[in-house]
């Protein structure tokens with residue numbers, strides 16, 4: 559039997575999906591603290607002695623249920639980063655911008671967020687940063703507008 563070879567087919571479409579979801583107990587605690595107090599919290603695993611940021615309800619190492627929270631940051635360190643040079647519809651801002659994985663002081667894991675108020679060429683692994691909070695916070699990750707160099 560002869561194998562048919564089909565050329566790649568691209569379909570241009572736009573998908574919009576409005577949604578709501580429950581962020582969970584830890585997620586709710588995290589976002590409420592961020593929105594109302596501008597404080598950042600992580601969850602602690604006493605068995606692994608690790609602090610997770612953002613907080614999670616299950617340890618990613620030993621799978622224990624996590625119930626302890628600790629305040630972390632607000633200062634942190636850039637673990638890795640990339641400069642986004644082109645805009646895509648799913649990006650929350652127009653390019654160019656810097657995405658970085660930031661590990662807050664007191665946390666053992668990092669999280670991706672923006673770096674701003676910095677020359678792109680000056681961003682580096684190990685750079686110390688602090689959050690800049692949004693004026694009108696709504697209980698989501700963009701309540702931190704971005705991180706900037708200390």
Ligand SMILES: [Zn+2]
Pocket residue numbers: 603604605606607617618619620621622
């Ligand atoms: Zn653990």
